Amino acid sequence: MTVTTRPEEPSVESLGEVGEREFAGLAERHRRELHVHCYRMLGSFEDAEDTVQETFLRAWRRRETFEGRSTFRAWLYKIATNACLELLAKRRPEPATGGEVLWLQPYPDRLLDELPTDDVDEPESVAVARETIELAYLVAVQHLAPRPRAVLILRDVLDWPAKDVADLLGDSVNSVNSALQRARAGMREHLPAERQDWTGGELDDATRDLVRRFTDASLAKDVTTVATMLRDDVRFSMPPTPGVYVGRDAVVANWVADGFEDLPELRAVPTSVNRQPAVAYYIWNASAEAFVPLTIDVLRISGGTVTEVFIFHADRFPRLGLPERLPADGSGVTS
Template sequence: MADEKRAGARSQLMMDVDETTFSGLFERHRRELRAHCYRMVGSFEDSEDLVQETFARAWRARARFRREGRWSFRAWLYRIATNACLDYVARRGPRVLPVDVAPAADPDGNVPPISAEVQWLEPYPDRLVAPHEAAVARETLEIGFVAAIQHLPSRQRAALVLRDMAGFSAREAAELLGTSVPAVNSALQRARARLRERLPSRREEWLRPDSSAQQEEVARRYIEAIERRDFEALAALVREDVRFSFPPRPLWYDGLDAFRRGSEKHAAVGEHLLLPGRANLQPAVAIYLRGPGEAQYRPLAL
């Protein structure tokens, strides 16, 4: 009877919290929830929507949170966000890169049209990563890692992200996913095994150098090469085994020679504007194009 009274009191306390106060509590976790949803679905735009859906679901269910008293507020929000992401993936499927949907392109062939039907993997703005999270999140927000985990079954992906990125224990992850500890451990083991097949085998090959000066220098040389239309200089910046993708076109080049020839043959005609930036905790260059006779620049690539 005493436990029931305490649960009822907690429930009433949460029900008495106004939406402004509740929103303030939620905002403390928004950045990490957005990164969590992005890893789960591979879309920055949809991760924003899923965080809003998480807030709406949490607000409606606030009395149950206090009544049950099973989780911390953070864990409870992760449970709601993860379920929202699993619902999304069940409806929409995974996000992909051109390498996932088309064979390597012939650099002397024609450029395929833009494919609006394909759900392409999207970049994630660095400005939305909390400074204290950047060092921890770096590898697991890089575009190559996010692309790799999109190939995992959704429940395996959830187990991996909750355990290895969000830092929940096996018991906590099992409770959040509504399953058993052995099931979570099994899903995590299979997920890690599949990732080893897709990511570099040597860890030092996967992690990038931390020197911002090195990164800025590469970005500067990349911009200069494109502005000069110097395709040899552009090719000198990438590895022999480069895979270069061009979403939203189902187009990618396999290897340095194909990249160099294809870039030169199919370079966009017009005036380019290149702006350095960062996405997925990596250097990025936003490329805009003003075609012949056009008054304004339009986005071309990132």
């Protein structure tokens, strides 16, 4: 894991005389944390990338309006949050419903490792430790209306004071506090009941063993054995394909109906996304004489069982830094 320390932000009182190169240097140091912030707001890795680029463009164009009353970092967060709210109003005017988020995309841990971790009190470090980047959290957040969503993330994740959030949104402190109460109630409704018991962080030996056994059984297309590792009320979804399946029998039936047991030979590469264990599967392609990307299974594990499975399509492999193919001998991977 790469530990990134946050460089001290220089004293910035006015940007009117700052050149483009210097401005880019000031902004770039905040790219990763702004990207994670936009990702929480939007649920989509690619939408977050577009929004960060839009944030930097707006900041450059409006640089003369920065008067140093807040930090440069806070000013960027304000621009990014408002850009997210505008995008949500345009593309997704209604929040998610029914427990599924079709636009959900995974976030590679290798990029989360770029977040500053030099200070245990740094809001982003605490936020990641509190698992506000895990997929179940992202799904719950997407069920909130945009403004309460922004309030929740700014207040509970980034630990902003209510007055600062009110200033950012052009609202009153009372309105912010009311929105926060509604958002927290919504999160309790949509988060898994056992969420407070999640451990997060590094995987323990028992979890590693469960992931290994899950992977081995999947490679063997042994649905019966895979089923023994699923909790009774396990949830399964495959964004952007519609549908959420709840319960071991419903999930297994869906996998069987989709021809899981009849797949050609598979290989697997262990990885991690959103601070969760994940497995990238590759399928044999005779014409390519190699194993090519198939899907990525992201697991939520609680109480020694798999409680949720998110499966993402092969188009996510490049973003996650995974190989574009594996050799026929399967060297260096699970088989």
